[in-house]
Amino acid sequence: MRIGGFLVALGACCVASSGYAAEVTTIPKIQGLGHVSPLDGKVVRFEGVVTQIRDKTFFVQDPIGDGNHLTSDGILVRREPVGLQIGDVVRVEGSVEEQSGGFGEFSTTTVTRSIFTKIGSGAIPTPVTIGASGRKPPTEVIVSATGSFDPERSGADFFETLEGMLVTIAEPIVVGPLAKKSNAFYVVADRGANATGMNSLGGITATPGDANPERIRVQIGKPFVPANFLVSVGDQFSRLGGVVITDGGSYGIQLQSHAEYVPKVWQFPPVETQPSADVLTIASYNVENLDAKVEEPAKVPSTDDVDDDVGAKKFAAVADHIVKLLGAPDVVALQEVQDDDGGELSDEVGAEKTLRTLTDAISAAGGPAYQAVSLNPVDDAEGGQPGGNIRLAYLVNPQRAVVDANLAKRIGDPSFERTRLPLALPLKFHGTEVMIINVHFSSKSGSDPLYGTIQPPKDSTGLIRIGQARAVREFIRSLPADGRRSVVIVGDFNTFWYEEPLLLLTGGMPDLRNMALDNEPLDRVSYTFQGNSQSLDHALVLLGEGQSAEMRTLHVNSVLPEEKQISDHDPKLLSITFKR
Template sequence: MRILSTLLIGFLLAASLSAQTLSIPEIHGDGHVPTVPNREITTQGIVTLVLEDRFWVQAPDIDRRAGLAVLTEGRPSVGRGDRVALRGRIEHYLPDNRPTDLPVTRMVQPNIEVIARDQPVPAAVLIGPDGVQIPASLAPAAFDAPLKPEDNAIDFWTALMGMRVSLQTNRVVGPTSRFQETWVVAGNNHRNLGRFGTVAAQPDDFNPDRILVQPNPLLLPTFPDPATVGDRFAAVTGVVDYRFGNFRVVAEHALRRLPEPQTAISSRLSGDSDHLLVASYNVENLNPVIEDFSAVRTPRDVDDAIGSGRMDELARHIAEILNAPDIIGLQEIQDGNGAEDSDLVSADRTLAALTTAITEAGGPSYAWLDLPPERNADGGQPGGNIRNVFLYNPARVELVTDSARRLGGPAFANSRKSLVAEFVFNGHRLVVINNHFASKGGSDPLFGQRQPPVEGDAEQRQAQARAVLDFAAGLNTDRRDRLVVLGDLNDHWFSEPLSILTGDKTVPLHNPVTDLPSRERFTYIFQGNAQAIDHILVSQALKPATELALIPINSLNPRQAADHDPLVVKLHLPES
């Protein structure tokens, strides 16, 4: 009998708790975790935005913690401006495949009662110079403490989750992605704003005040042309949401792009009788075929670099914009049948197509150096067998016979092997190492619950940097004094791998990127953060003879020939 009484009391208590009525701010509380997770709650709010399988409600006249996402089993039976009473389970949701994301508080499959129609929606919170400012600090000291929205960006956005916000003035700092998403900053100015309109990542500042603008999915047919860095949007009003590791503003309306004039991009550097031009360019999974769908892993592995014009555009970049460098370290050259998973590993067909296109664009007749990888042994797109390759102009430089080799060992397991070759120009013999270090795939999101975020394969990139130095240390003094280390190093100029490469006493290397203003250091834009992850390092002996140019012909634009920008150094090497 005592057991039955206890069960009955527990049942009545649970029933009482399931019927608890709370306001939306009371559901959230003052921290990151809702006050009533996994409990059935009754609440009220005004519907602000309705999508295919969810909607948002907001409590009026409250400036924080007033919004709530509501998931429905099918199309929501509510409209914007409805005042609704909701009874449903509060969930603190975290996807199983994204364990370091921030959990999202939401109500799941509620009973819905429309109390009144056509109610005024709560006013949007203005973000920007004339409204609330996003803090420049990224994360709280602890996630179990009360929110401090004025102190850090994560708490700032968490306090506004599910609420209406507005960006009256803004500027685009990351081009529109294939998901139709665009990164902006509020206002016209920013502490890390560069001359091309980018905001560059700094050692202690990854620009957490960037804002991801997502178009209303129901209005995508009316989305304007993709935005370029430097463009603006007319005033954007929407609801704050969090998905795939990022806070975002989901627009209530169609977005209107306000284009800005674009600066023509070209290199100021060119080679001549006394100057050698050396370039690095990640050409992003380049191959000359349309893959056979039956031979690839996923539909996204099928592409057409020739039919789309991408091959010709890359060739034009090399011939015209880069001024036909004498030596080019290419990364992400695929084999002759691209992502088709076959026994073919030769890239001769790919390189023949590219060098022919360069010649047709007015460039020289390049020769190439390729030491093919083993099948599917070097990472990258399955079946593509990406590798590092040298193009060189035999009319200007001579490849030293038997100088080519690939660096191996544990540091390069399942990763692109660095390619070494020696070239002679004006009697000067240069050792050039072409690298593509391990990617950052699998990194924690900046706006995540693990702080500081952990970067994918950071230790492997450090090991690869040490392996390059170990090889260089075995060269004689003359060859170490004529050393160039280039490529997609997949890390910042202020990262540990770059510190390893530039901090060695036996092989002292200089990174010319660090000679540029810090706001102008970028070869890639990731989620609105401009960052220098491609580099050309030179020996200290070459430093006085070196001039660098970063060429942002891809990263600023939504339509890109490759996702990285090329960079070029001009070396003063008069005939000896």
């Protein structure tokens, strides 16, 4: 456009390929059919109604559309919306560009290097309803295996047809609590009535072949702030409104309106069983970078690495979970215990102070005087937060089990490079040996996004975890024969119950039993990631003669917003009954 007064009002503005005349078109024609605009790289001119305003960008929607539900009527304009209000009719000129937030993520069709002018006011388009009374998203397939554009079956394609458009999510239920860093939570429409994989907690569980494309990410920004939306799994709204965006590796909405919020009242009943002479109880708990030091800012890479677990009463809260909810188990297997100076970059590797602070907190909460058992890692060689030297550790009640800390052993293998080595600890319970192996396999971090251009998404450490499972299996095979011995593997496997590392350990020799399989498939959960309830923490057992076992997961963290979590994992409690 060449409108002199307009350019003066906004200042100089560059439009890509300014030597060429802009193509006069419509938003639906810019969006086209599919994930990439047929006008990508072209300079275009179009008109529409402003539907949402952000700090540096705004959304525009064609008030009439083209009548084709396979093409979107909305688009994102990257230009500071000076003087604009929702409902303004604007003429925009700029360059069409497909922009992606990260490698492998689907792109967003945007108009960049743009100028605009207000030409009037108009009615805001009626939002498209997502739900049974409008358009229902697919429930199983995220990206079509054929590569064809199929909004009826592919979740990514379905939401692409709504990119940049105003929508209303009907009767949403929260399936992923608010994450602090991203300021986002996840919902499904219709209280989950038309979703597959809804579990008894009110969340939605990832299962083989079903990554739940009906999950919708709700991104919070101005004028809303996260404090208004400390939502938990199971919370409900009558509706949520916003504009469909691609962000954080998934599709969702930029929140614009909400109505009738009804929170779920979460109660966490304690384990009611009393200690029994014939029952050994073993808990497993990832305590998420627990340390007793307030890091000095000059000694950490970023101020984000400074925390105060003592001042924030995290030690007291973990102690309450162990004593009052888990019933002061005979053994507690811990993951992610940091060294004594936390995330500071130093030569410190010991965790005596960290563990003593925890055992003191447990005693103050009315628990037993636990004996801590841990072996130091190699400095900065086993992953986790830089400088933190996270490791595996045990708390053992010496009044209930006999343990010799000198017999603790780390299981070494090349597959554990840059990862925590498993910690094996034999103990005696009424004269019978119990070999406990505490694991923290390699994280799935760095894997391809579920909503991504790389399909099927690659698990970046899947082969590594298979090697780690094999190393643990070989250690068990090397144990001397003992028909009365119990072997227990607990911890954070970073592996779903149906993936190969766990299948290696629960099939063949030794034939361990995954206690999670006693639960219904949809309730095998201990962690929530991007709205998907998942099973990363497990308890595997190889029982001796005359022994039986049961396990329960206490969902005290994964259902809550990050601000209210003690850890991002739920603890597990295993009970083994011995025949005397």
